[in-house]
Amino acid sequence: MFKSCAGLVALSSLLLSGAAIAQEKIKVGVTATLEGTYTVLGEDGIRGHQTAINTLGKKVGDKEIEFIVASTDATPDSAIRAVRKLIEQDKVQILLSPLSGDEGIAVKNFAKTRPELTFVNAASGAQETTYVDPAPNFYRYNMDGAQWQVGLGKYAYETKGYKKIATVGDDYSFIYTQVFGLVLEFCGAGGQVTNRQWVPLGTKDFASVIAALPDDVDAIYLGLGGADAVNFLNQYQQAGGKAHLMGGSIMVDQTILSAKGNAKNALIGTIAASGQADTWEDPGWQKFVKAYQDAFPPNKRFPSPSLLATNYYNSTMALILALRQANGDLSNNQAKLREALAKIELDAPNGKIKLDSNRQAIGTNFVTEVVDDGKGALFSKVVKVIPNVNQTLGYDPAVFAKIGVPSRTVPECKKY
C-alpha cells in the first residue's frame, strides 16, 4: 500500500515537473503563403518545416519550441500583418519568415524596428533583402534568386547553343533577381536577351502575353511560379506553343511539375537552375527526400520535395541547431542565439551552407533538365553541380556593386 502510494506521489511529481517544463517554451512564429497565387508553395514549405521538426524534435535542453504558423498571400503588407500578429498577439520571440521575395524585403525592414527579436528567413530570395542595407538580426540560409541561376546562362549558350532569348516573368523582386543572375551570365558569355516581359503577380489571362512572345529567339525563359505558372502553361498549350523553354527556380519545381493535367508536359526537356535537383544522388539529399516522403501520405505531398520544402527544412534546422548551441538562452537580446546562427555551418540536404558577413547563405547550385520518369511524373535531373556560390556570384564586390539592384531593366545585357 505504502509502496504504491509512494509510486503515485513520484508519478504525480514527475507529471507536475513535466507541466512546469512545458510552461517554459520558446515561441517561434512561422509565416507561409497559404493564400493566393503561391498557396501551393506555402503548403509545401510547411511540409518541409514539419519534416525538419520530425527529424530534429522540438526539445532544446529542458525547454520546448512552440511553432505558431500564420498565413500570408505573397504581398509585403500581408507579411508584415502576419509578423505583427505573431509578435503582438502570440508573443513570439523568434520569427521564421517569410516565403516570397517582396515579403522578404518588407520583413527585413520591419526587423530593424524590433532589434530585440531574431528573424530567420524561411525561403524568400530577393537580392535586396540581404544585400542592400541588411538588418543585423535577419539571417538567410537560402541563396538568393541570382545565386540560384548560376550556371544556367553558360549552359544555355555553350551547350544548348541558344544565342538569343527573351524572358517572361512575374513583376516583383524575386524574379528580377532571377533574371538578373541569368542575364549577367548569359550576356557575359556572349548571348543576347532581346525582350523582357513583366506580368503582374496573380495574372490569370496570359493569352495576350503568349501572343506577344517573339518568334525570332532560340528560347524563352519563364520566371513564373505557383498559379501563374500553371495558368501560363495551360494557355500556352491551348495556343499551341512550341518554343524551347528555360525555367526559373520556382518554374521548374515540383510545385509546377506535379500540377494536375498535361499542360506541364511542355516543360519536358526544359533547362533550369535552382538550389536543388530532384534526382541528385547525394546520400544526404536522398535521405531528406525519404524523410519528406515518409512524413506525409502520397496524396498530401509532392513525389519529391519542392525548393520551398527544402528551404523551410534548412531554415528550421538552422534555427533548432542554433537554439541548442545557445542552450535556449534568449537573454541579452538573444546574443547567444545570434552568435550561434551566424557561425553555424549547415550540412543541408542540398549541399553545405554557411553565412557571409551580411548573414546571407553561400551554398551549392544545380543546373537541371526536366525529364519524364516514364510514368508521367516529371523531375529535374542534375546536369551540373556548382559548389560555393556567393551573393556576388564570383564577381569582385566593387564591380558587382556597380551593376545595381535587380529591377525590370537592370542589369543591361553586356559583359560587366
Next chain:
Amino acid sequence: MTRFIERHPAWALILLIAVAVMLWLILAVWPPGLEEAIGRKRVFLNAVFNGITLGSLYFLVASGFTLIFGLMRNVNLAHGSLYLFGGYIGYAISVWTGSWVLGFIIAFVGVALVGVVLQIVVFRRMEGEDLRQTMVTIGLSIVFADLMLWAFGGDFYQIQTPSWLVGPIELPLVTAVKSSGEAVYLRYPMVRLVIFVAAVVIGIAMWLALNRTRVGMMVRAGVDDRDMLAATGVPIQLVFVAVFALGAGLAGIAGVVGGTFQSISPGEDTRFLLASLVVVIVGGMGSIPGAALGAVIIGLAEQLGSVYIPTYAIVVTFLIMVLVLALRPQGLLARR
C-alpha cells in the same frame, strides 16, 4: 439607330470611322511602317480576340448581375461568391465524372438553387430596402468566401479542358505574308472561341426571351413598374424567384468557364464582382445589351492594355469607368 444619327451626327461619324479603322486593322495585311510603329499584327489580333473572349466571360457574370438589379433593384454583392461557387462545383463534377459539359449543367442548377434560397430567405424579407440588402449581401459574401475556403482550401483549381477542345485552330485571318508570298494565318485557342460562341448564343437567347416571350414581357413590365404589374394579378414573387435563379445560374456557368480558361481560387469572387460592377456601370444598370457592350469594352481594354501599356493596364479599365460616369452617368446603353 437612325434616331441616334439624327441626334448626334458628330458622334455617329466618329463611331463609324472607329469601326472602319478597326475592321481595316483586323482584315488588312499591315504595311511594314505600321508593324514597326505598333508591333506585329499577330499580337494585335490576338489581343483583340482575347479581349472579346474575356469580355464574353465578363458578360456571363455581369448579365446575371444586371438582370437581378434591373428587375428587383437590389444590388447583389454576393454575386461574385456565386461565380466562385459555380467554379468549384464545375471542378468537382468534372473530376468526378470526367465530363466537362456535365460540369456546366450541374453548376448552373446548383448555383440557381442557391439563388432561389437567397431570394426566398433573404431578399424577400427586405424588399425595397436598398441599404439593408447591400449590407446583408456584403456580409453573405464574406461568409460564403470563408465557407468555401474551409471546404476547398486556398489552392487554385483548374478545370480540365476536354481533349477535343485543346490546342489552336487556324482562322482565315492573315497575320503576315512571308517573303515567299505565302500567307500566315492566325492560330487561336479553340476553347476560347467555343466559349465566345456559347456566350453569344446565351446572350441572344436571353434577349429573345426578354423581348419575344410572355414571361419576358412580365419581366420587362416588372422592370418598368413593379407595383402596377403586381396589381394586374401577375405572381410577381414567382417572377422574382425565376429571374434570381437565372441570374445566379449564369454566374455559376461563368465560374466553370473561368475555371477552364483561367483558374479558380479564393479572391476570384471579389475580382469578378468588381469586374461585373464596372461592366454594368459602363454598360448601364439593368440593360442586357449594355452588359454585352460594357463587357466587350472592358475585356478589350484589359487585353490591349496588357499588351501595349502593361504597367497601366489596370488603370485603363477604371479610366473608362470614370469617363462614362462623367459623360453619361446612367451608362452607355441605359434607357433613361
